[in-house]
Amino acid sequence: MARKLAVLLSILTIFFSISPALVLAETAETESGELITAPHAVLMEASTGTIIYEKDKDTQVSPASITKIMTLILIFDELEKGTLHMEDEVVTSAHAKSMGGSQVFLEEGEKQTVETMIKCIVVASGNDASVAMAEHIAGSESEFVKRMNERAKGLGMENTNFEDCCGLTESSNHYTTANDVALMSRELITKYPKILDYSSIWMEDITHVTAQGTKEFCLTNTNKLVRGYDGCVGLKTGSTSIAKYCVSAVAKRDGITLISVVMTAPDYKVRFKDAAAMLNLGFGSCNMYTDENKDELKPVTVKKSIDGEAQCQYQGPFQYLDTKGQSFDKIEKKIKLKKEVTAPVKKGDKAGTAEYYLDGEKIGSVDIVFKTDVEKSNYFDYIKKSVQDWLVAESS
Incomplete structure (x- = not known):
């Protein structure tokens, strides 16, 4: 009961601390004369891969839970190959249950469908769900991480190396860049646009069925731009003490899809404000000929x-x-x-x-x-x- 109350209070605190006025920030320069405050950023148009705005985009930084974008790519790769299906059941191991940080509180031995696990990963950023899926697909998290790094190389992510599948690690050998995050975000949403059906969910209940009984758990989207920015359809946030605050936000308007990546922002308000400012810049300046x-x-x-x-x-x-x-x-x-x-x-x-x-x-x-x-x-x-x-x- 105490844990459920703590989770609820945490969700409410985040929800009420971010006002629509902040998220719908105008495209205005900061006091230093720059468009954004965060030190690393990229604004990319998804269909062409054109970079519209960049700021120190190739510096290696910790990605935190943005790591899960690559985890989702590998999940959808298996779905496309037919080796995995949305209705398949995934069993949570003791290792997956033991994950700290952001989680959906899966119990050891608990079964959830692949589709539910995807929602847990992209909506609520569940570390436990990410590891459970990694083990289900590759047999172990370490083998899954090898595949993540191979996939990253195939996308030209030259400044990226993964050490885990969820971004919880504090290893200095787990790094990426704003540019590389944009590359893998583009791969996910253009090759597997179905992900946007899940990443745009604001709130949804899942059901835990364990030896202790049945209980509901509410997934709440960690990306507040989904509700506060016109046209936003996801994608992924991340934050740790090392990575600070990150986001890869996807928004669609008038046939144009933009990917706004912010890395190492000093706080969650700056993360969303900067992402919105870049999106405003993009939608205000871009026209697509088709x-x-x-x-x-x-x-x-x-x-x-x-x-x-x-x-x-x-x-x-x-x-x-x-x-x-x-x-x-x-x-x-x-x-x-x-x-x-x-x-x-x-x-x-x-x-x-x-x-x-x-x-x-x-x-x-x-x-x-x-x-x-x-x-x-x-x-x-x-x-x-x-x-x-x-x-x-x-x-x-």
């Missing part, structure tokens, strides 16, 4: 094939982020296709590019690829086609 590339493309001649040509398609849409107030009316698209190729052709092989120019300057491109395989023809193919052509001519 070409869905739905127009038809002419086929490419394919020598030594029966069909004689191959259909093409764009590899995807094109997006360009403008922060200078330029007019998109002057954007010009140039299609550059190969005149001919020789069979065989594989689906997905590059057939050309669509290049985009603004005031004569190239701003990007999208590959054009073949839609289907085109096999190389042989002697019998030519005979068969000749017979078919003759039959068609006779019937007409």
Whole structure:
């Protein structure tokens, strides 16, 4: 009973100490003339990876619970592979239960679904839930951490090393940077946008079922911007005595998604105020040009094939982020296709590019690829086609 009361008081203290006026801070310079107070920060546009604002973004610092962003990436990797399912039950070990700091008070032997564990991690920042998931996926937390570091290298996070899966450690060998946090945040929300359905939850009850009985526990989002900043949909906060106060906040407005990373802020108010200030800067200065590339493309001649040509398609849409107030009316698209190729052709092989120019300057491109395989023809193919052509001519 005493523990439940302490948790409730803690939640209420945090809730009432952060006013909407603070979270909805205007984009204004600090007394020192800077946009933000915190020493390390990055504002990134998610779809293009464009950095809009930065402040000492490559200095290695302790990430605290922002570590869990990589833990969530690995969880969703397993879900995508089909080796893990949302309805799978995860058993809490004694080691997972023993985690201190931020937790959801899982008991040893308690079972929760993967989906519930994800909520516990991203909403309430549960260290116990993070370790339980790490053990379930990799057999041990140490093996899971190895995978975290491998995944980080694959994302180009050159200034990051993890020692645990939740950020509770005080090891100096557990570090990252504002830039690297933005990189892994972008990977999580663009590859697995489902996470935003969970990270945007403000409050939700889960049910503990243990040998002691059944009881409800309320998850409360540690990211107060979810409720205090228009368009915020998560993502993750962190704080320890070493890391101080950190946040990677994601917000969406008018088709633009921004990632606002603040590291080593002196207190929780500055953490949220700085994140909001950068988001205001981004939404106030960014415009997105998007070409869905739905127009038809002419086929490419394919020598030594029966069909004689191959259909093409764009590899995807094109997006360009403008922060200078330029007019998109002057954007010009140039299609550059190969005149001919020789069979065989594989689906997905590059057939050309669509290049985009603004005031004569190239701003990007999208590959054009073949839609289907085109096999190389042989002697019998030519005979068969000749017979078919003759039959068609006779019937007409």
